[in-house]
Structure formats: structure tokens, C-alpha cells
Amino acid sequence: MTAYLTVVEAAEHLNTSVRFVRRLVAERRIAFHKVGAHVRIAVVDLDAFVQAGRVEAITDDRVRRDLSGAA
Known part of the structure; x- marks a missing residue:
């Protein structure tokens, strides 16, 4: 069963503001479900x-590989 969160709960889950989550929804940058008037x-x-949104850390090996032109 899929667990659904309110906007307030989603903000707590992400450790962000409610406004940020509402902006993600308004800009359709995150999937959401409408249940009547509720998100x-x-x-x-x-x-x-x-x-x-994950960005990998840069390691010495990766820098050397990138500088040498190897893929």
C-alpha cells in the first residue's frame, strides 16, 4: 500500500518549508494526487x-579520469 502525505507532512519529510512543497506542486516539479480539493x-x-536531485561527490579518481579524457 502506498503511503500518502499532506503538504505539511511532505514538508516535514523533506525538512523544508510548506511554501517550498506548494511551489513544487504548483510548478509540477513533483508528482502529486488531487483528492477533491486536497493535495x-x-x-x-x-x-x-x-x-x-542527487549530485555525486567529486573524487580524485573521477578528476583524473575526466582530465585524461577517458569516459
Whole structure:
């Protein structure tokens, strides 16, 4: 069963403001469900949003590989 959160709960889950989550919804940058007039966000969609924004750390090996032109 999929767990759904309110906008307030989603903000707590992301450790952000409610305004930020509402902006994500308004800009359609995150998947959400409308239940009548209410917005619900699936936890898996929140986790996917966070994962999509992940930036890998730069390591010495990666810098050397990038400088040498190897893919």
C-alpha cells in the first residue's frame, strides 16, 4: 500500500518549508494526487524527487579520469 502525505507532512519529510512543497506542486516539479480539493503526495514520489536531485561527490579518481579524457 502506498503511503500518502499532506503538504505539511511532505514538508516535514523533506525538512523544508510548506511554501517550498506548494511551489513544487504548483510548478509540477513533483508528482502529486488531487483528492477533491486536497493535495496528497506519495512518499515514493518524494523519495524519487530527492534522488533525482542527487549530485555525486567529486573524487580524485573521477578528476583524473575526466582530465585524461577517458569516459
